[in-house]
Amino acid sequence: MRYEAPETLDAAVALLAGESGLAKVLAGGTDLLVQLRSGMIEPALVVDIKRIAETRRIQEESGGFRIGAAVSGAEMGEHAGLKAAWPGVVEAVELIGSTQVQGRATAAGNLCNASPAADSVPALVAAGATARIVGPGGSRELPVEAVAAGPGRTSLGRGEIVASLFLPARGAGQGDAYLRFIPRTEMDIAVVGAGVCLTLDGDGRCTRARVALGAVGPRVILAEAAAAALVGTTLDEAALDALAEAASAAATPIDDKRGTADFRRRVAGVLARRTAVIARDRAKGAAA
Amino acid sequence: MDQSQTTLPRRFKVVGQRKRRPDGIDKVTGRARFGADMTMPGMLWGLVLRSPHAHARIRSIDSSKAEALPGVKAVVTGADFNGERNDVSINCMAGDKALYDGHAVAAVAATSRQAARQALKLIEVDYEVLPHVTDVDAAMKPGAPVIREDLITAGVEPVPTKPSNVAARHEIGKGDVEKGFAEADLIVEQSFRTEATHQGYIEPHACVASVSPDGSAELWVCTQGHFMVRNVCAALLGLDSAQLRVTASEIGGGFGGKTTVFVEPVALALSRKANRPVKIQMTRSEVFRATGPTASSSIDCKIGLTKDGRITAAQAELRYQGGAFKGAGADFGAMAIFTPYDIENVKAVAWDVVTNRPKLAAYRAPGAPMAAFAAESTLDEAARRLGMDPLELRLKNAAREGTKAAYGPTFPRIGLASCLEAIGNSAHYRTPLGPNQGRGLACGFWFNFGGETCTTINVNKDGTVGLSVGTPDIGGSRASMCAMAAEELGIPYEKVRTVIADTASLGYNDVTDGSRVTFSSGLCTIQAARQAIQRLCQRAALMWGIDAEAVVWEDGHAKPAGPNAGKFEPLSLAEIAAASANTGGPIAGHHEVNAEGAGVSFGVHLCDLEVDRETGSVRVVRYTAAQDAGKAVNPDYVEGQMQGGSAQGIGWALNEGYVYGDDGRLQNAGFLDYRIPVASDLPMIDALIVEEPNPGHPYGVRGVGETSIVPPLAAVGNALRDALGVRLTETPMAPPRVLAALAAAAE
Numbered sequence A: 001m002r003y004e005a006p007e008t009l010d011a012a013v014a015l016l017a018g019e020s021g022l023a024k025v026l027a028g029g030t031d032l033l034v035q036l037r038s039g040m041i042e043p044a045l046v047v048d049i050k051r052i053a054e055t056r057r058i059q060e061e062s063g064g065f066r067i068g069a070a071v072s073g074a075e076m077g078e079h080a081g082l083k084a085a086w087p088g089v090v091e092a093v094e095l096i097g098s099t100q101v102q103g104r105a106t107a108a109g110n111l112c113n114a115s116p117a118a119d120s121v122p123a124l125v126a127a128g129a130t131a132r133i134v135g136p137g138g139s140r141e142l143p144v145e146a147v148a149a150g151p152g153r154t155s156l157g158r159g160e161i162v163a164s165l166f167l168p169a170r171g172a173g174q175g176d177a178y179l180r181f182i183p184r185t186e187m188d189i190a191v192v193g194a195g196v197c198l199t200l201d202g203d204g205r206c207t208r209a210r211v212a213l214g215a216v217g218p219r220v221i222l223a224e225a226a227a228a229a230l231v232g233t234t235l236d237e238a239a240l241d242a243l244a245e246a247a248s249a250a251a252t253p254i255d256d257k258r259g260t261a262d263f264r265r266r267v268a269g270v271l272a273r274r275t276a277v278i279a280r281d282r283a284k285g286a287a288a
Numbered sequence B: 001m002d003q004s005q006t007t008l009p010r011r012f013k014v015v016g017q018r019k020r021r022p023d024g025i026d027k028v029t030g031r032a033r034f035g036a037d038m039t040m041p042g043m044l045w046g047l048v049l050r051s052p053h054a055h056a057r058i059r060s061i062d063s064s065k066a067e068a069l070p071g072v073k074a075v076v077t078g079a080d081f082n083g084e085r086n087d088v089s090i091n092c093m094a095g096d097k098a099l100y101d102g103h104a105v106a107a108v109a110a111t112s113r114q115a116a117r118q119a120l121k122l123i124e125v126d127y128e129v130l131p132h133v134t135d136v137d138a139a140m141k142p143g144a145p146v147i148r149e150d151l152i153t154a155g156v157e158p159v160p161t162k163p164s165n166v167a168a169r170h171e172i173g174k175g176d177v178e179k180g181f182a183e184a185d186l187i188v189e190q191s192f193r194t195e196a197t198h199q200g201y202i203e204p205h206a207c208v209a210s211v212s213p214d215g216s217a218e219l220w221v222c223t224q225g226h227f228m229v230r231n232v233c234a235a236l237l238g239l240d241s242a243q244l245r246v247t248a249s250e251i252g253g254g255f256g257g258k259t260t261v262f263v264e265p266v267a268l269a270l271s272r273k274a275n276r277p278v279k280i281q282m283t284r285s286e287v288f289r290a291t292g293p294t295a296s297s298s299i300d301c302k303i304g305l306t307k308d309g310r311i312t313a314a315q316a317e318l319r320y321q322g323g324a325f326k327g328a329g330a331d332f333g334a335m336a337i338f339t340p341y342d343i344e345n346v347k348a349v350a351w352d353v354v355t356n357r358p359k360l361a362a363y364r365a366p367g368a369p370m371a372a373f374a375a376e377s378t379l380d381e382a383a384r385r386l387g388m389d390p391l392e393l394r395l396k397n398a399a400r401e402g403t404k405a406a407y408g409p410t411f412p413r414i415g416l417a418s419c420l421e422a423i424g425n426s427a428h429y430r431t432p433l434g435p436n437q438g439r440g441l442a443c444g445f446w447f448n449f450g451g452e453t454c455t456t457i458n459v460n461k462d463g464t465v466g467l468s469v470g471t472p473d474i475g476g477s478r479a480s481m482c483a484m485a486a487e488e489l490g491i492p493y494e495k496v497r498t499v500i501a502d503t504a505s506l507g508y509n510d511v512t513d514g515s516r517v518t519f520s521s522g523l524c525t526i527q528a529a530r531q532a533i534q535r536l537c538q539r540a541a542l543m544w545g546i547d548a549e550a551v552v553w554e555d556g557h558a559k560p561a562g563p564n565a566g567k568f569e570p571l572s573l574a575e576i577a578a579a580s581a582n583t584g585g586p587i588a589g590h591h592e593v594n595a596e597g598a599g600v601s602f603g604v605h606l607c608d609l610e611v612d613r614e615t616g617s618v619r620v621v622r623y624t625a626a627q628d629a630g631k632a633v634n635p636d637y638v639e640g641q642m643q644g645g646s647a648q649g650i651g652w653a654l655n656e657g658y659v660y661g662d663d664g665r666l667q668n669a670g671f672l673d674y675r676i677p678v679a680s681d682l683p684m685i686d687a688l689i690v691e692e693p694n695p696g697h698p699y700g701v702r703g704v705g706e707t708s709i710v711p712p713l714a715a716v717g718n719a720l721r722d723a724l725g726v727r728l729t730e731t732p733m734a735p736p737r738v739l740a741a742l743a744a745a746a747e
Ligand SMILES: Cc1cc2nc3c(=O)[nH]c(=O)nc-3n(C[C@H](O)[C@H](O)[C@H](O)COP(=O)(O)OP(=O)(O)OC[C@H]3O[C@@H](n4cnc5c(N)ncnc54)[C@H](O)[C@@H]3O)c2cc1C
Pocket: A024, A025, A026, A027, A028, A029, A030, A031, A032, A033, A034, A049, A069, A095, A096, A097, A098, A101, A104, A105, A106, A107, A108, A109, A110, A111, A112, A113, A114, A117, A118, A119, A120, A160, A161, A162, A163, A187, A188, A189, A190
């Protein structure tokens, strides 16, 4: 196995595109190293992107934030501006692992690992985040929900890297939140995850909403019917019930060692509801 | 507890104090050497090839390609196990069949881990996959695949003519249950199932073996019993046990799971073949797939009571599977199930069943927690139906001194009633519950064990003392040994150092199991100290020129027995030791025993939990454990045992369990999906130490290591019943089951 740590994105892309065997990007390594050690994967080339300066920065851009692909969860948690604008995204990233894991794990790695249970992804999807992808053919911007193709698979082409994630400017009256269900209190994997981002007008009426569900399908689900159940309402009980029902209906879970399909469907509704309430309260705080 | 001070005959100086643990600093600084911390010159890395099939005939194994790989020094298979080919041997290395997912079929030793890993892939095993069964009830059904063709059920008449998956039937009982049930006003009957759990020790099995061409061998290993390792490995490989010296490393948890061998004979066989030292270190996944889970069980339980809460009869049928080898421990379950109670009519039938799962290893009170889950849940239900307080119901029926247990013995002094009273008097018991909370109570019993034990005390010239014991320290026992030696000799705790001697330095010691070490090695230490004292007195007599009988030992000093003995200044242990060259040489004390009188152990647990009725999430919010320690030599470590067993039992109740796929493969061979509780999952567990002295030990000590895992399954289950209004009867009582039970109840 060859290890390379280039200092530019172009060099990284060239290395990845030039390798005929299995080539893997290394960000924090909290997924990759586990997979290497267990013998799950045996890459011919590992390209560490942490020495590329632009992957290490959080930058303001068009009122939003561009987060380099090698920025760790801990760095995101310490960024006051980011935290104030996107508390739901940051709390989702901060749920990943422990203090030790937080020092390494990245949101882009969480996204590219393409686990249906990845914690930051439903929050990013709800937030309307995009990923900047660079590759041999140049650079393109992709909605985050289009990055994962299935469990452990991405839509990235040969030689392509996620260079950064972009969170748009936070609108007036907007709030986001993320909740997950785990059987333990920490160090666990989401059995269900729910991210909600919504906007309230001056009367507290929801004008826009995005609801994303994790771990209840092969990829994170953007639940449009669930979001529609909120739009036009003040998030009264009836609307929240409708949201929960729509979220349960949108879930396509399976029975596995982590929970039954029936359980996940029900809890998806419960979590969507609880997450929406937190997002609503944050939106109200933002409007005030 | 205060009562102990008045009931115990002696006032202790060191015993009963919370002394600093001698292995503490090394363990928190990382200096302690565990199984994986040993390396030797020229050492090879050993890796084990494991069956991916739950059940398969091994038609052939071709290792020629692996052997040709550069760096590979040896490959072994079952054929290299040239000693006894018993169940333990076959579990370490398969014979003509792979009996479970993870069963070892071959092993390699190579100069690097990479080479060894590559070599594993080059070993060609020709499997004929056979039908499998992993569930205990399914394995007992007619038509189930028979996994051991030579297994004829023992204990049934007439003797079966055909093999089956039922290894044995056992029956325990007394009185006449038919008569007892006829006298009952209320009969409660329920069935329960528990999934297999793993001991979950943090340290995977690891060892380094070195076999010399002259036939002598060394083995460094993390184990609960290095004498057992020596004897078993010698037998499996046809070695001479005097030639095999085994040294026990520090141990990162065992809980019963390190009371047998897995990779040790494999490392020895590889080393013998390669003529180089070989290290084997299991991965976590190997630990889950191929080492010691506990039995899974299926139990029917029936209890009859009078209106005023007197138990008239109790009956149970217990079906346990313990993997592909006989010995699932259902008989222990049957012996333990109703033992906390004084019941005239008892019948417990146990079925020992084999399935395509790894061979069970002991886990803290093996066989008892699932039995207690059934009995204590059924009793809880009875208390509800009678409208009686669950504690009162248990006190009314509690076994006491003079009670004859269904499994045989008549109890001497025991502490169950005292534990119930301690819980009844606790603030916890009287604190009102909050919304969505429930409270559960359960009792537990464990036999405790004594066993073969041998210790040596050496008095050093500077007045310090070296104590050699043969029982690996898995719970702070060196601290307790130091305390007992210091107590007896009358010297400060800090003057004693206890080591776990290797197998060449002491006589045979049974493994650290059955909660036996503080009891047996403690008893042996006290006797060895008494022998050393006798010799110290003889030396003082020589120094004074008087008869040895005229010398007594008090407060760490030899003193003339009385005015007639002469007038001499007391001599301290250090003074006698300093002069020992002139009085006959080194001073030592030794004792060996097959200890009896271990003294049974009882505990009572009280659990409060809170349920999220929308997600099924359960959080234990308060937990109190009361247990009879006889005499707590070091209260810190007694509390530690009570808390540790409670934590493991809560994990078993709520989230832990082996998950097998339809293909017979283990689905959750790692700590991510095998969920032991993490620190933030549990409240501080309150430990109430009760001290009813054990008449079988000089200081009244009883073992405390195991009982604490017996009550939690039922304590949690009963609390859940209280909170939910419905009873869960199958572990793990995980959120999907909680929600499903609520949904079923709502219909
Ligand atoms: C103890 C522990 C606890 C954990 N807890 C959680 C948890 O609670 N929730 C959760 O969601 N996850 C958890 N994880 C998984 C992991 O930490 C997260 O998925 C993390 O976000 C991965 O980020 P990373 O930077 O370490 O990724 P890496 O391991 O570096 O990479 C992950 C994958 O993405 C690819 N990749 C990485 N960066 C890029 C890029 N820029 N472009 C293209 N491909 C890329 C890699 O090749 C690899 O396949 C846990 C892991 C551990 C070890």
